[in-house]
Amino acid sequence: MTVIPVMAASGEFQTQAQDVAQKWRLPLARADLNSGLVLWLDDKGLALKTLDDAKMGAVQVDFAASSISWRRQHGGGKNEAIAKAVGIKGSYRPAVLDATAGLGRDAFILASLGCHLTLLERSNVVSALLEDGLQRATKDQELGRWLPQNMQLLSEGAVSVMTHWQGEKPDVVYLDPMFPHRKKSALVKKEMRLFQQLLGPDEDADSLLPPALQLAQKRVVVKRPAGAPWLDEKKPHIEMTGRANRFDVYLIHGSKT
Numbered sequence: 001m002t003v004i005p006v007m008a009a010s011g012e013f014q015t016q017a018q019d020v021a022q023k024w025r026l027p028l029a030r031a032d033l034n035s036g037l038v039l040w041l042d043d044k045g046l047a048l049k050t051l052d053d054a055k056m057g058a059v060q061v062d063f064a065a066s067s068i069s070w071r072r073q074h075g076g077g078k079n080e081a082i083a084k085a086v087g088i089k090g091s092y093r094p095a096v097l098d099a100t101a102g103l104g105r106d107a108f109i110l111a112s113l114g115c116h117l118t119l120l121e122r123s124n125v126v127s128a129l130l131e132d133g134l135q136r137a138t139k140d141q142e143l144g145r146w147l148p149q150n151m152q153l154l155s156e157g158a159v160s161v162m163t164h165w166q167g168e169k170p171d172v173v174y175l176d177p178m179f180p181h182r183k184k185s186a187l188v189k190k191e192m193r194l195f196q197q198l199l200g201p202d203e204d205a206d207s208l209l210p211p212a213l214q215l216a217q218k219r220v221v222v223k224r225p226a227g228a229p230w231l232d233e234k235k236p237h238i239e240m241t242g243r244a245n246r247f248d249v250y251l252i253h254g255s256k257t
């Protein structure tokens with residue numbers, strides 16, 4: 001796992017940076033550090049950025065900004081492919097386990113439509129970014145009313161959590177493991193390149209499908225880049241193909257939703 005130091009933008013943020021470093025078992029950056037990836041803390045919150053290229057954007061979880069752009073682009077959102085893929089229909093809202101939470105963008109879309117989301121993320125750096133985003137969202141006037149109830153983060157590996165699940169099983173398990181990007185395509189935004197530099201592809205992604213199929217009550221949904229092979233080479237019941245992505249849907253035997 002890549003070790004990323006936490007760096008305070010100024011003395012004002014030093015104590016907060018120490019708390020973040022301690023919580024996520026990360027080192028504190030030396031004040032003279034001037035190269036490599038860091039978790040940067042300033043008045044806008046926590047962000048992943050590189051000290052090597054000032055022009056490279058930072059990666060931050062900002063649900064308030066995503067919320068605005070999401071509504072602007074998609075109206076209600078119920079007709080989005082991801083909503084259909086998890087089975088949203090009429091007033092039905094499944095409880096979803098997002099076992100590969102990442103920056104929480106997909107989870108946020110589903111939570112904003114009224115689904116209850118449990119998020120699993122195994123990288124402590126990504127978990128730190130997500131938690132920071134969730135905390136800022138709770139202070140937002142609009143998001144604070146529903147987001148804390150609808151999105152809960154567990155910073156843990158998904159295979160073990162799914163295998164030893166306690167309590168009510170989720171209706172849907174959602175999987176979006178990192179897929180290897182072969183080309184440095186312009187489509188892969190600079191920020192996403194930083195993210196890929198941090199994590200690399202999830203080489204063990206196939207191991208997520210069997211426990212997900214055991215756990216989900218109604219369906220497992222896997223997001224893949226268009227043209228990518230099926231996860232664990234297992235043919236889904238439904239393939240919903242979009243321009244850049246495909247949702248592979250595995251229906252659990254006997255479930256009608």
Ligand SMILES: C[S@@+](CC[C@H](N)C(=O)[O-])C[C@H]1O[C@@H](n2cnc3c(N)ncnc32)[C@H](O)[C@@H]1O
Nearest residue numbers: 100101102103104105106121122157158176178
């Ligand atoms: C492509 S990103 C997910 C992006 C996410 N769907 C979004 O909308 O932001 C994949 C994430 O899954 C995490 N991940 C991969 N395998 C995992 C596992 N076995 N357990 C928990 N997290 C995992 C990676 O660390 C990475 O952050």
